[in-house]
Amino acid sequence: MEATKTLRNLIGIVVGMFAFGWLLVPIYDVFCEITGLNGKVTGPSSLSQESLAITEQRELLVQFMTHNNESMPWFFDSEKSQMRVITGNQYEATFVFHNTTAKEMVGQVIPSVSPGRGAEYFHKTECFCFERQVLAAGERIELPVRFIIDPALPEEIGSLSLGYTLFDITDRVQPEKEIAKL
Amino acid sequence: MSTVVESHDHGHHGPAKGLSRWLFTTNHKDIGTLYLWFSFIMLFIGGAMAMVIRAELFQPGLQIVQPEFFNQMTTNHGLIMVFGVIMPAFVGLANWMLPMQIGAPDMALPRLNNLSFWLLPMAFGILISTLFMPEGGPNFGWTFYAPLSTTYAPSTVNFFIFSVHIMGVSSILGSINIITTIFNMRAPGMTLMKMPLFVWSWLITAYLLIAVMPVLAGVVTMMLMDINFGTSFFNAAGGGDPVLFQHVFWFFGHPEVYIMILPAFGIVSHIIETFSRKPIFGYSSMVYAMASIAILSFVVWAHHMFTVGMPLAGELFFMYSTMLIAIPTGVKVFNWVATMFRGSITFETPMLFSIAFVALFTIGGFSGLMLAIVPADFQYHDTYFVVAHFHYVLVPGALFGIIAAAYYWLPKWTGNMYDETLGKLHFWLTFISVNVTFFPMHFVGLAGMPRRYPDYALQFADFNALISVGAFMFGITQLLFLFIVIKTIRSGKQAKPEVWEGAGDLGLEWTLSSPPPYHSFTVQPQVK
Numbered sequence: 084m085e086a087t088k089t090l091r092n093l094i095g096i097v098v099g100m101f102a103f104g105w106l107l108v109p110i111y112d113v114f115c116e117i118t119g120l121n122g123k124v125t126g127p128s129s130l131s132q133e134s135l136a137i138t139e140q141r142e143l144l145v146q147f148m149t150h151n152n153e154s155m156p157w158f159f160d161s162e163k164s165q166m167r168v169i170t171g172n173q174y175e176a177t178f179v180f181h182n183t184t185a186k187e188m189v190g191q192v193i194p195s196v197s198p199g200r201g202a203e204y205f206h207k208t209e210c211f212c213f214e215r216q217v218l219a220a221g222e223r224i225e226l227p228v229r230f231i232i233d234p235a236l237p238e239e240i241g242s243l244s245l246g247y248t249l250f251d252i253t254d255r256v257q258p259e260k261e262i263a264k265l
Numbered sequence: 266m267s268t269v270v271e272s273h274d275h276g277h278h279g280p281a282k283g284l285s286r287w288l289f290t291t292n293h294k295d296i297g298t299l300y301l302w303f304s305f306i307m308l309f310i311g312g313a314m315a316m317v318i319r320a321e322l323f324q325p326g327l328q329i330v331q332p333e334f335f336n337q338m339t340t341n342h343g344l345i346m347v348f349g350v351i352m353p354a355f356v357g358l359a360n361w362m363l364p365m366q367i368g369a370p371d372m373a374l375p376r377l378n379n380l381s382f383w384l385l386p387m388a389f390g391i392l393i394s395t396l397f398m399p400e401g402g403p404n405f406g407w408t409f410y411a412p413l414s415t416t417y418a419p420s421t422v423n424f425f426i427f428s429v430h431i432m433g434v435s436s437i438l439g440s441i442n443i444i445t446t447i448f449n450m451r452a453p454g455m456t457l458m459k460m461p462l463f464v465w466s467w468l469i470t471a472y473l474l475i476a477v478m479p480v481l482a483g484v485v486t487m488m489l490m491d492i493n494f495g496t497s498f499f500n501a502a503g504g505g506d507p508v509l510f511q512h513v514f515w516f517f518g519h520p521e522v523y524i525m526i527l528p529a530f531g532i533v534s535h536i537i538e539t540f541s542r543k544p545i546f547g548y549s550s551m552v553y554a555m556a557s558i559a560i561l562s563f564v565v566w567a568h569h570m571f572t573v574g575m576p577l578a579g580e581l582f583f584m585y586s587t588m589l590i591a592i593p594t595g596v597k598v599f600n601w602v603a604t605m606f607r608g609s610i611t612f613e614t615p616m617l618f619s620i621a622f623v624a625l626f627t628i629g630g631f632s633g634l635m636l637a638i639v640p641a642d643f644q645y646h647d648t649y650f651v652v653a654h655f656h657y658v659l660v661p662g663a664l665f666g667i668i669a670a671a672y673y674w675l676p677k678w679t680g681n682m683y684d685e686t687l688g689k690l691h692f693w694l695t696f697i698s699v700n701v702t703f704f705p706m707h708f709v710g711l712a713g714m715p716r717r718y719p720d721y722a723l724q725f726a727d728f729n730a731l732i733s734v735g736a737f738m739f740g741i742t743q744l745l746f747l748f749i750v751i752k753t754i755r756s757g758k759q760a761k762p763e764v765w766e767g768a769g770d771l772g773l774e775w776t777l778s779s780p781p782p783y784h785s786f787t788v789q790p791q792v793k
Contacts, residue, residue: 086373086449093441093475100476104483104513108498111509152502193501213504250502255495 130171130206130233137234140169144242145232147176155251156184157218162225170234173208175227178247182218189256190216195246204233205243212247215256279783288383291375292783293360294678299382300357301671304350305747307389311345312740314338319736321719322729335719336404337396343407347525348432349389351659354667355528356381356439359467361678363443365774365781366461368452368790373445381438388431395421406717408518411499411510415491422492426485433478440471440478447471452773454792458549461772465552466531469559473520473527476563481517484510508573515566523562526626526658527555529666530597533619535772536673537601539765540616541608547600554593554600561590571642580639587637591630598627613765614688618669621661621696629657632707647717650710656703661696668695668746675750676764680780681757687749694742701735 145168147161158181168174182188194212196202209229218224232243280286280295290296317338321329330338360378364371372378395402403425405413414422447468451460460468487498488510497503499510530551538545545551567575567583575583601623610616632654636642645651676682705728710716714725721729760779763769769776773792777785 086445089445089448090374090441093444097437097441097475097479101479101483104480104516105487107480107483107513107516108487108509111506111512115506191502193504248501252502255503 130231134171134233134235137171140171140234142167142169143232143236143240144168145174145176145230146242146244147178148244148246149178150246150248152248152250155190155249157182157188157190157249157251159190159247159249161247168232170232170236173229173231175229176245177225177227178211179223179225180216180218180249181223182221185220187217187219187253188251189253190218191250191252192216192247193250195248197244197246198240201236201240201243204236204240205245206231206233215252289379291371291379293364293372293375293378294781294783296372296378296382297357297359297361298678300353300360300385303382303385304352304354304357304667305750307345307349307353308743309747310393311342311350312743314342314345315736316740318342319733322721323733324730325721325723325726327720330719332719333401333404336406336717337402339717340403340406340409341392341396344392344403345389346659347407347521348429349385351525351663351667352436353385355467355470355525355663356436356443358463358528358532358667358670358674359439359443362674362774363446363464363467364450365777365785366464366772367447367450367455368773368786368792369446369450370784370786370789372442373450374442377438377442381435381442384431384435384438388428388435391424391428391431395424398424408514409488410514411488411491411507415488415499418492423489426489429485430482433482436474437478440474443467443471444475452786452789452792458552459792461531462534462545462548462551463528463531466527466529466555469555470524470527473524473559473562477517477520477524480513481521484513484517487513508570511570511573512567515569516563518569519566520559520562522655522658523558525663526666527559529622529663530555532666532670532673533601533622534604536615536619536669537604537623539673539768539771540613540619541605541610542767543604543608544771545600546603546606547596550596551600554596557593558590561586561593565590568637568642571639572646584637584639588634591634594630598623598630613672614683614685614692615669615673617689617692617696618665618672621692622665622669625661625665625699626658629654629659629662632657645710647715648710649706649714649716652716653703653706653710656706660703661699665695671750673765674774675753676757676760677774677777677779677781679754679757680760680778681753681755682760682764683749683753683757687745687752691742691745691749694745695739698735698738698742702732702739703735705732705735 144165146165147163149159149161151157151159158179160179162177162179166174166176180190182190191214192212194207194210196205207228207230209227211226211228216224216226228245230245236243280292281289287295287299290299317330318335321327321335360372363369392402398421400419400421402421403409403414403418405418405422409425447460447464487496490496491498491500491505497505499505499507501507534545534551565583565587567579568587571580571583605620612620632650636645636651636654672683672688709721709725709728709732712725714721762778763775764779765775773786773790774781776790
């Protein structure tokens, strides 16, 4: 029957569009990755062959910023607030985490590079980002970030800022621990 | 064995008696009536919330409600007006008019039709019940941006999500029904390009609905998972992105605003041709204009979020694609004016509302163009200028379209003419108060008054008092509309089948008696 066919097609559109709505999530991530829109550092941790072939080096300023999200009580800062670096060389910056509270807490750091277009030229060979940091009450640790600035960095970018936001994920981790105990 | 159990004639039985008529009805006219009354009741509930908002904003400072409650009022006012008033009213009009306009005996899927209506009172029952819970109802604005609606939301947000799911199912089922009806049940001879414009507008609207309501269902499901199951779609702490919410929401939200205006375009086209006593100017360009508006609506969504941070190329793309929509919209406005040009116009109430629609909707369209300009939008964003813009396209736009349709077809539905004097009084009071309410919002918006706050700086006091007076007047005037509708249902001059002079040639619905029989077009008419 004609109506059954119409009906089947329409239900197909509904199911397809529901799937498309969910597909928008990975599409958004891929789009941001290609355009470097939200400053997510997604490039490889080493230089590409083309970049290694560039012998011309230049100096630029790399600044470090740390933020505590909402009511995260830890002390979180970089040892130096900025560094003058030469492209193509590896550098190390140190970040201090200090759990000032009297209980064990779990933190997690999310990075962002600005300007966003510079994100793909910021290669981190070692980083603590996206890893859970479990700190006992009063514990203080120092963690390094090693990075290379790609020599292919566009001329007009004179400085890069690496921003870190520290989130309190204790509540999100706790239920998993309880499940693990069972 | 006796095979003759029932002897009465199945072809001519009327509606069932009592409450079961409305609960179990599969008749398109009954369901249309249910939809229209539902949206009328919701208009007064959502309107009462607007009155609370305007009463609080009558003077600077906090007088009547607390900011928390104020936020719940703005949120629920928006949700109810969008999903509970404008959309159900258009679906109700579609239920009543589509079968009669295309010469079909009923909708293609009558039981589905019953289900899609009865889901709505459930959805809004759930939504409104949250206002009486200790934590209060949704308070994050009708656009429910994450993380306000996830991390910082009251726990009643789960009721809100469930009710949005139900509304979505209802709209999708209704749209499937409408498309199936239009494609399979047209009278012989009625080709697609001979369909009345209201039918065309609904065909396009229904496609928009089945395309974007599933995306809305997806985004609220992601919220539900972020809130209850520890995912991080919109939570930066887990690697998600709150801006993603805005993209997915407006991918639904922009086609949604055309869903709320396209059926009004169809209605106004019919009314203007009837009272100008001329067929509509440029029928096929009207159809193509609606189709291109619908297609373009999928590529303009980010103009709602210019200020979140976007590359210049993105902002330029969304600016130009938004401005492109002004072209088909301009074609429509031009065609309406050209239809009236040298027509023998009379100014009955539906015509007055339609002319006001054309004029005031155009004002809303122009302020939309201003908002589309990226550098200007950085100043206008989230001010009362935006509030003025979308109220101009939704109140004198969509709502005037619905009121005009009610006056235009009420004599057909009830068999009684409405009181023309009262109708005109209703029009003029509405027309004046709508402008007193929304026009000064442009000024306070340009001067920098932000939206969604229960208080404001002193320099906005005079205009806000004026806006509140206009809003109270508008609210009270709609009680007059309720009175006129009830009066027309109960009494009034007997309406002729064609109701309006010369309307008999304009559509199949005018060939039926007024009121039409409970089952109309049991034999399909021939269209030449």
